[in-house]
Amino acid sequence: MKTSELSACFCTPDVQACRDFYRKHFAVTIIFDCGWYLNLRFGESGPTLQFMEPQGEMPVFGGVGVTLNFKVEDVDAEYQRLVTEGLGILMPLEDHPWGDRGFSVADPIGNSLYIYSDREPTEEYRQYYRE
Structure with a gap:
């Protein structure tokens, strides 16, 4: 397998709190935000981190x-x-x-x-x- 990027996604009902926390304390850039799914980038071309609200029967982190x-x-x-x-x-x-x-x-x-x-x-x- 040749991997070009690796990131983590956390399933949580607290997407808004995560958005606010990482913007305030880590100056992330929001790459994608549809309300229930959030993709954040650290730095100009750094790693990404995702948060999503549970969909259907998805387990919550x-x-x-x-x-x-x-x-x-x-x-x-x-x-x-x-x-x-x-x-x-x-x-x-x-x-x-x-x-x-x-x-x-x-x-x-x-x-x-x-x-x-x-x-x-x-x-x-x-x-x-x-x-």
């Missing part, structure tokens, strides 16, 4: 167990910005031995958003990198 990872240039600046904007912090900003510095917040439907910048891993973790 329960908000447990999903973490979306956001690699950013300056994690400290993003942490400060999101705290100032009033977002609750799930995991504090800290350095991790596996090679990043990051923190977590939650979106309106319970996704954990892990925001991080790369750091040099400790010797213990350096051995696990393949590239």
Whole structure:
């Protein structure tokens, strides 16, 4: 299989809350929005994320167990910005031995958003990198 793009779509009755959250805190571009289905783009040509209201008997996402990872240039600046904007912090900003510095917040439907910048891993973790 040759994949040209990969994205996630979450089935939720809270499409409006997700639209408002990601526009306010992550400056996304709305690519498509018919009310019940929403397609968001991060940056000019970055990844996309979709939200849709349940259609028929579709199961609704329960908000447990999903973490979306956001690699950013300056994690400290993003942490400060999101705290100032009033977002609750799930995991504090800290350095991790596996090679990043990051923190977590939650979106309106319970996704954990892990925001991080790369750091040099400790010797213990350096051995696990393949590239």
